[in-house]
Each structure stands twice: as C-alpha cells, then as structure tokens.
Amino acid sequence: MMVAAIPVIPLLAALAVLLFRHPTPARLITAAGGLATLLLSIDLAQQVTHRVDLVVLPGWVGVNGLSALILVLQGFVAMTATIYSWGYMKHQARAGEARERRYYLNLNLFLSSLFLVPIFLQPALTWVAVELTTVLSVFLVSFDSTPQALEAAWKYAIITIMGATVAVLGIFLLLWGLSLAHVAVQTWASLKATAPLMPPLLLKLAFVLILIGFGTKVGIVPMHTWLPDAHSQAPSSVCALLSGIEVSTILYVIMRLWPVFAWIPGSFAQHWALAFGLLSVGVAAFLMIQVHDFKRLFAFSTVEQMGIVLVALGLGPAGGYASLYQVLTHAVTKSLAFYSAGAVLLTTGTRDIASVKGLIRVSPVSAMSLLFSGLAIAGAPPFAIFLSELSIFRSTWQTGHILVLVLLLGFLTVAFLGVLLKVNRMVFGQSHHRPVSLPLTIRFALLVGWLPVLVFGVYLPRPMHHLLTLAALTLRR
Amino acid sequence: MSTPFLDHILTNINSLLGALFLLSAFVLMVARQVQGFLRGFVRQSLLLALSALVLGWLQQSPELVIVALITLAAKTLIIPNLLVRTLQPQIRSRREVDFVVNTPVSLLVAIGISVLSYFFVVPLLAGASPSVSVNLPVGLDVLLIGVYTLAIRREAVPQVLAIMAIDNGAFYAGIAITSSSAIVELAAGLEGVIVVLVVAILTRTLAENVGTTQVGAMATLKEGDKP
C-alpha cells in the first residue's frame, strides 16, 4: 500500500497548502512531504531488492527495480527541492505571500504527478501520468510571469504535449499487438512477454512513434527546442526538478519498453538510440559554448546527459547498467547544479554570464558550489558523473563501438571546455556585486545535495549497486 | 440483431466517416478564421465519436460506446465551451492572414504525408478487418497532418486545437485497434480537458502580460547574438 501513498502525500500536502493563508505552514508541509516521500521510496526500494517485483494492485499498480530506482531519485530531488524552495521563494523579489502559496500548491501537484509515472503497470495510464506532469508544471515554468517565462511555458506546454500525443499512438499500436496475440492484460509485463509474437513492423512503427513522442519530452535533439527555455526560465528549485528528474522520469517510460523493442530484428532500436543519442550530445555540446545565460548552460547539459544515457541504452544489454548509473548520477548532480545556479541568481539578480564577475569575493558558498557543480556536471573527477561516464566508455569499448567512443569523447571534451569557460568567468575576477548572505535553508539544501555527488564519486554503496543491477535486469528482453 | 448486411452497411459508413475525418484534417490545416478552426475541430470530434459508435456496434463492445460518449462530452461540449469562455476575444476576432507555409504548398505536403502514412501502415494490414484498415492509416495520417498544422500556425488557439486534433487522430486509430478499460478512457478524456484548461489560462495570461497571442512571433529565447 506504500506505493500508492507516495503520490498521495504531495496531493495531501497540496490540499493542506490550500487550508492555510500564511505561507509558513505551506513551506513546512511541503518540505515534510518531500522528506516523507524520500523515506517511503527508500523503504520501497529495499523491499524491491528483496522481492524483485512488488505488485500492489495486480494489473494496475506495482513497482519493479527500474521504477524503484526512479522513485528513489524522485524522492531525493523532491526532498532537496522542497527544502531549497523555502529560502529561494522567500527571497525572490517578485514573490508575494499569495504567489508563494500558489507556488507550493503547484509544486505539490507537480510532484504528485511525477510520482504517478513509475508506479503504474499499464502503459496507457502511465501516458496519462506523463501528460499530467507537463500540464501541472506549466504554471511552475511560467511562475515569473515575465514575457520570457510565458514564452518558455508556452513552448514547453505545446511541444511536449504534442510529443506525448504522438506517443499515445505508439502505445495503441503495442496494445494492438497484444490483442493480435489474444492477450487481454495490458501491462508492461504482458507486453514484454508478447513482444516476440508481434509483427516486427508493428514494433518498429510503435518504437519510432514512442521514441519521437516521449523523446520530445526527454529533450532529444532535434525535438529539444523547448527544453533550454523551460529549464532556464522556471524558478531554480523547479529547474532542478525538471532537469534533474522529470526528463529521466519520461525516459523511464522508453526504458520500460526497451525489452519490447529489443525484439525488433537487426538491433533497430539500438541503432536509433545511438544515432539520436550522439546527435543530442554533439548539438548540445556545441550550443553550450554559445550560451549567455548560465541556467541555459545547465539546461543544455541536460540535453547532453540524456544523449549519453541514450547512447548507453543503444549499446544493448552491455550498456544497461551504465545507462542507469548515468541516470542516477545525473539526477543528483544536475539538481545540485541548478541549486547552485539559483544561489548565484539570488546573489547577483541576473542570469547573464557576462555580467557576473568575481563571485568568489561576494558569496563564497554559491561561488564554490557553482564552480564544483559545474566541474561535476562536466564529468571531472572525483565527482559522481565521472565514474558513470567511465563505465559507459568501458561498455562502449567492450561492445566494439570505437567510432561512438571517439565521437562521445570529442563531444564531452567540447562540453567540458564550454562549462569550464563560462563558470570560470563568473567565479573569478573583479567583483561589483554587493555581498549577500544565503538563506539557511538554501545552504542546507546545497549541503544535502553535495552528499551523494561526493559519495558516489568515490564509491557506489552496495544497496545502490544492488538496485542498479536489478533495474538493469529489467532492460533485458 | 447483427446481420451480415447490416455489418456491411456499417463498415461502409465507417469508411465514409474515415474519409470525412481525413477531409476534416485538411480543413483544419487551411482554416483561417479561429472560429472556423474551432467549428472544424468540433465536427472532427463528432466524426470520431460517430466512428466509435459504429465500431462499438460492429465489435459488440460497450467500451467503445463509452469512448464515444466521453469524446462527445469532452471534445464537442466541454473543450469548445471552455475555450469560448476563457478566450472570447481571441476566438471571435482573430484570424491568421499568413501561415508559415502558403496553402497550396501545405496541401501538397499534406498529400505527401497521406501517401507516406499509407505506405507505413499498409504492410501491417494483411488480414486485418476492414475497420482497422480504414482507421489505422487514416488515424496516423490525421495525426501527422495535425503535427504539420501545429507547425505552420502562429496563433495560440489554433495551436491548442491542433494538439487536440492530433489527439483525435491517435484515438481514431486507437478505437479500431485496441480496447482499453473504461477507467483509462475516462482518465484520458479528463486529461484532455485539463490540457485545454491549462493552456487556455496560459493563453489568457499571455494576452494580458505580453499583449498578443501571436505565439509564433515570440522568439526572445535563443543562443548566438546577445539579446
């Protein structure tokens, strides 16, 4: 029953926010809700590692290794984001009390929809949940109500809803495959079991529709155009959620269908994933050199990271573990990067890279956090992403994709240089900003956010490794 | 109560509905008046509901009748009313004088899309029932034409409705090839209403804060030259 409780907690929190006029209870309730979901999902993950699959409502709700991994990551980012929101929203110049309450209402609703995605056993319901994540986060993206924020929200809503609507036909096609084989149960498991009986052409068509459809929301090039806008215009706590975990949550849907698509003859799905993945990494890496807005820098890095995950998926069974490892490290590192960016934004009041200088003299905490999270996201040791990228390189080498490896290394070097150049310019040099002290909750969120980035950069705890292995197993056909 | 003759007539009616459904996608693509676009969308949804009813009779499936009712309620009543209520001026007076691509070229592109979607689907149709062989290619076609329509529009309301037209296309194929449970259908219908509600509110905020609903003209967020 705990599985169902996870999305219900933010929903209850949203209702509670409505009850109080003052924002303080809303902050408290939301943060408590975030913590509760994290604890619940960790507990759930532990149960899953013992029993492999946890079915609550047969045919409707249940969790396997992969969805438990996503839930844990969601829980973690939700927890840090709700704590971070506390200080961030209080110090946002434009936020009044009523607006702050509305923010918490929307945030909780969005979190609830996010938790819904991994717990459904039916693809059709999961699709509804995916649509809900978009719809319920639109007002979070447009929260600042500036023309730019509204433009970003518009693109976000229209393009990603369009993508999800295209994907639904892919899901229908898969369900048709089920009915052709006279299977009445429409769950992931029955799809996986029936896939070998489906016509390959049907699988191909469904795969293309689903990859393009959900890929739009994952931010795969060339469907990424909305992502840098939405992931930079939203409040930083929301950016952390969108970039850190929402994209991975949508990618989870594609991953969940991966064993089905693995039955397409000729490694069709893998080739497409490799092509789209490399394209995303390459385009994002070169765009990162051109950005003027440091939040957009991290947004493009999300496109790049999702590309890397796709490349790892495209390596076949050998890359399964590495791709999930990358999802894990990306979630913790990218959310941290946006927290740091938000702290810088609070200190300087601008997102323009050129007008931020000498941050280290004004606010050492945000400066150091930005510098090191920039390094971490670019894949420098001794941070988490370094290890996961290393394991991807290793599986690329082992599976003999030398060209892919060379391209990947080249693009990652470009991206590394891009991040380093921009961040360097902001952190060092002469300063003209007034010193600002960061709110306590932001400092705390940064501290908590740094923990896994540092720990996973040195070694992967045994339970985590266990969960990843379990999740990687569900990627095999 | 089901005779071969009646089945035959209904199959033919379904094919006719399919042809009209496809034509409605073309109409949406070239409609200039926002109000005309809305009317065209309502008609298209009506055709979807009718097709679901006919197929429901043919396949003896009560789920499809529920789908038809949900479609009727959500897409021909609630969504248009919602849009008219929240966006009265945008719907009544706006019209698009120029598209991104002019009409004759669009027609050719759409016909190209039709041929393409037909070629994708036809190998799957060997041995399929007549209703599947109408609904699947037409559904995919309407979906792709909807995506194209969305791409050539600059005005806010037609963009929203184009998304719902894509949705219509997907479900038009869906009603023939699969039957989901009523709960899923209800969730999907409700979700469509929420989508339109949210985007309509967003459009109103745009009209109030930015002063225009020409969403195609918004391009402040980009790389390269400094803003």
Next chain:
Amino acid sequence: MAADVAYNLCQILVVLLLSPLVRGILTRMQERIQAKRGPSIWQPYYDLWKLFHKDEVVSNEATWIFRFAPYAYFVAPLLVTVLIPVLTDYPLFMAFMGDMVAAGFILSMGSFFLSLAAIDTGNVYGPMGASRTRMVSSLVEPIFMIVFFSVSFAANSTIPYVVQAHWVSSSRQFFSPTHLLIITAFVMIILAETGRIPVDNPGGHFELAMIDEAKSLEFSGPSLALIKWGGYMKFMVLSLVLLNVLVTPWGLATHTQFLDVVASVFRVGAKLLAFVMVVAVIETSLAKLRLYRIQDFLGVAFVTAVVAMIVQPFHL
C-alpha cells in the same frame, strides 16, 4: 452492326438537339429560384437560330485559327459522345476507341483551339479570358486524372462503359466512400470546367470579371453560334458522364430494341433534369469566388479526389 451505327447516330443527335434545351432549363430554373420570371426554356434555340442568320465579322489580323476554332470547339463534344454511354448501357461500336482520359483530352483540345483563337485577334479581353481559362484548366486537369485513376482502381478500367457496368453490378461498391468522394470531386470540376458559379459567372456581362465568356467576345454570327452550341454540348456531355457513369448508372437501354432506346431518352432526360436542378441550387446559393480563391476551391476538389484514392484500396 447497323443498329450500333444507328444508335450511335441517335446518341449524337440527342446531344446535338437536346443540349440547348438543358441550358434553357438551367437558366430558367435559376431565374425562378431567384423569384424572377426568366426567359423561355427554348431561348437558346432562338439565339442559335438568330446567330446562324447573321453575317460574320472577322478581323483583318485574324489567321486561319480564328476561323477553324469554332468548328473544333463544336466537334469535340460530339466526338466524346461516341465514347460514352448516352442512351445504351452496352458498348456501341466506337466504345473502345478511347477511354475517359481520351474524352478529357478531346474536350480540352476544343478549348485549346478556342483559347488560341481568342489570342489570335489581339483583342484586349480575349487573351485575358484565355489565360484565365488556362489557369483553371491546368488546375482541373490533375484532378480529372486522379478521379479517373481512382475510378480505374475500382473498375479496373477507364473505358466509360466498363466503369458503368461495374457500378451497376455491385451495389457494395456503389455505396463505398470512394465512390461518394469521387462524385463530389467530379461535380466540383464540372462546375469549374464548364465555367459555372462559383468559378465563373456565365451570366455576367462585365468583361474584366469574365473567364470563359471573354474568349468568344470577338466572334459573331455563325461562329459564335457554333461556340455557344459547343459550350452547351460540353456541359451536357460532362453531366452525362457524371450521371450515366458515376452517380446513377441505371435507366439506360439494356436491350437492342429501338423502343427501349427511345424510352431511355426520357429516362436519361429525367436524370438530367434532376441534375440541372441540383446545379441551379448550387449556383444560386453560392457567390462567385475571387479569381485568386479559385485555387482554394479546386484545392478542395483535389484533396477530395486524393482522399478518395487513398481510402480506395481497402474496399476491393
């Protein structure tokens, strides 16, 4: 064989003699719908009679084309007549000389000569009308082709008699969506090709707005009569293709007895009357489109025809 020749002559005579009447009834009906009295239904005959008794004026600049064009325009529909089922539903001896594509070509050959003749004299309005007609025709042509091809998908032939037999034999096919869409598209291109509202206004007298009429401004006397008569026959022939081949393939003579053929004149006449009524209603309820909107009208016809072809293969 002899009967075949006789019936073929009958067909030609029917088209030749009844086509002005069809036009007369159409005009009269339109005027009636607009609550006017309108001219007598025999008025086209009076017009032709009068024109044939007038002298002809030919410009000094005009070449042989100007003299030749009216004959070409007059003969083209008659040639088509021998290819299509006008009265009998069994093929007559010329039936396999050409298919519907050939019929289209013959008709457009007549129009082509008329356009040349319009340019020939150097009159201002002639070339304008000619170029506008070309614009409309060049848009109509591909739609004709697509309609014929979707028909041939269904009937495995483009010979009008075979197609007609196909629709009669299978009522399943008759009610298929393809058939209904083809009919819609075909009605639209008949309106465009014969210069009716909403594409052209045959009753208009304003030279700048003319499309079809502008071509015959320079003609007078017997030449003008031939052109007018040719126009009447073209409309009737296209209507007959629509009625006898596509929409209502029934009512034709099925036996070789002479009486049956005579009776079929009345049955076909009744169908024509009904169709003329429909055209009259369409014409009075629509407004003439702006010149630049004609392409939209034909675009709709084009899409309809293409959609007909797309949904076609699933009903074989």
